[in-house]
Amino acid sequence: QQQVKQSPQSLIVQKGGISIINCAYENTAFDYFPWYQQFPGKGPALLIAIRPDVSEKKEGRFTISFNKSAKQFSLHIMDSQPGDSATYFCAASITGGYQKVTFGTGTKLQVIP
């Protein structure tokens, strides 16, 4: 019940295209859903996050879509660029306590020119 399932494992997108990564969760107590971006040899960095009281959050070319009833959320990268090539992790956590974050298994995105 603590798992966050992420797909696809890898993704190749043409420059200018839309990259879509999907995640699903079971634990309805989760109330914070961040996405992390990790470049090779670096630590993950917080990219964008959403709470379940909104269905969509947009920051620049990055958008999170959230479907509370389906317990699913996704990351959309519009106008994908080669610089977006990285591994993306979705995550979920419960506010309060020691803030344990459950991570998805990661999606390696490659944007080709």
Place this chain on the structure above:
Amino acid sequence: SQTIHQWPATLVQPVGSPLSLECTVEGTSNPNLYWYRQAAGRGLQLLFYSVGIGQISSEVPQNLSASRPQDRQFILSSKKLLLSDSGFYLCAWSVMSRINYGYTFGSGTRLTVV
């Protein structure tokens, strides 16, 4: 501003040797601290977390241990390394708050056990 420091960046150690990785946080007080391991091309595995000085919780049984001797210092140790301990070790911090800002990760230590 808050910063997190991890060192060393890379480390090659023989099997059976000891290990000490250090992580320090600046610009915040009483952070929650975490050690994660990431195997090559794999996800993030939580190893230890700490909510305060001397308070360590282990998520995965193994030959690693963690200590928090100071509020903003977190150390990952091993008495005898195994080949399977190779990986990318990440320290992270968060502040316990109703407003949840997620984790901030360090730059990681690439450990190769030979």
